[in-house]
Amino acid sequence: MKKRTIIPIGPYHPLQEEAEFFQLYVEGEKVVDMDVRISYNHRGIEGISETMHFDQVTFLVERICGICSASHPLAYIQAVEDLAGVEVPERALYLRTIINELERIHSHVLWAGLAGHFIGYNTVWMWAWRYREPVLDLLEEISGSRINYANAKIGGCRRDIPNELMPHIQKVMDELIPPMDMITKAVLDDPVIHARLKGVGVLTKEDALRYCVTGPTARASGVPIDVRRDDPYAAYDRVEWKVITRNEGDVFAKAVVRLLEIFESIKIIKECAEKIPDGPIEAEVREIPPGEAVGHVEAPRGETFHYVRSDGGNRPVRHKVRSPSYVNVPSFRASCIGQSISDVSITLASVDPCYSCTERIAVVDSDTGERVYTARDLIKLSQDKTKRLMEERGRQTNE
């Protein structure tokens, strides 16, 4: 048997913003197995949300993840609205669509930059983040904050975007197209990026289905799923756009899917800014009846899913969050094993993992890192010991 080495990555590692811990088992240069250990970021959000009332939880779920800070509240709000049977005004739906798509643009551009950084192309990083700035400025103008927008609320939206700002949104979006074109072309035509990303970290369609991945990770493996189209929410069924898919499943395909989605998002925002109807932006919500409901939203990384149960009081009795990275991260086992170590970091980055969304807590023996014995193992140990003792006794009596 070849010599097996364990390479730990993390929990605090210069490549990663967030704390996570991967153990790569390697033979020579080849990764043969891997393990991930999480919960450095676990904050107990589901528990905290049961101590807050329905309106406050919106701001809590906004802080699950800084990059999906429009998607998580929207999924939660849709669950509560479903529960309360609220009819959301048309204008609020368009406002939600605009904010969510701006978020998708900034997230995908951010990813493109970080991916460039991971493969050692810092120029791509600097470019991408520079052209992301106008989007953040626009978000600040229409919501008051660069990143935590706090725009959606149960029954509608908290702030209106004045109609005078709509031409400005159109203008910013028009100005965003040439730089995005440039970045997309730079990525699609660059021979080094081709050599570095093509055929790397392939997640086949079968594996994608087996691991139930969502979002761009699934769409790059030829699984055309998108909540925005499959179960339209906000104003997505009122505008024209298409789902981008690729069949290759490698890192390059994931990059292409994300970059092309930016253009679709720009199209959606422009159309929304044009079509947005006048009217109220919020409906009155009197009380939340007992019952349970789910809401799901296509976050930049995939489907985010919230489950809320109410007993008729003013707090959720149970609130469950399932974020996209939670299902995308296990697919590393399919895409990383068999790769060389140098390709692992970009493969890990390619699903755009977000650990602050994903963190769950699990109990393991902290001293040895071994799994804790299960009941069956204990019974087996006990039976073995009895057998051993019986054998020893038998030997003694025979002698």
Next chain:
Amino acid sequence: MSWKIWALKKSPWVFHVNTGACNNCDIELLELLTPRFDVERFGIKLVGTPRHADALVVTGGVTRQAAPRLQEIYRQTPKPCVVFAIGSCACSKGIFKKGYHMIGPVDKVIKEVDPEAIVMYIPGCPPKPEAMILGVVKALAAL
């Protein structure tokens, strides 16, 4: 002023520790390195290991898992060093105050190791990049 503090103020190299943040402060921090704000022109630079760092930038209220690691990282940083607690969570645990898994805030965890530690606070959720620059400038002036 000791010569060590004088040298520290010249061009602080920082190491970034995420101890349970929601990513917001982290991406705003990375924003500082990119062309619009570009703090590298002032000699502020992100480094890959705490052993090279003059300052720790901590984001996030400290979780149970992250606390021992944060203390270990603090021990590895050459002294004197400055700890910047960035964001409401790092300053006071913020909205996650009631969470059972939160031990923080940052100053409490750091002061368990070193009661003399210099901790600076930059509140905000997340603080704007301009606010972070202002906070660092004010902190260094106060040293």
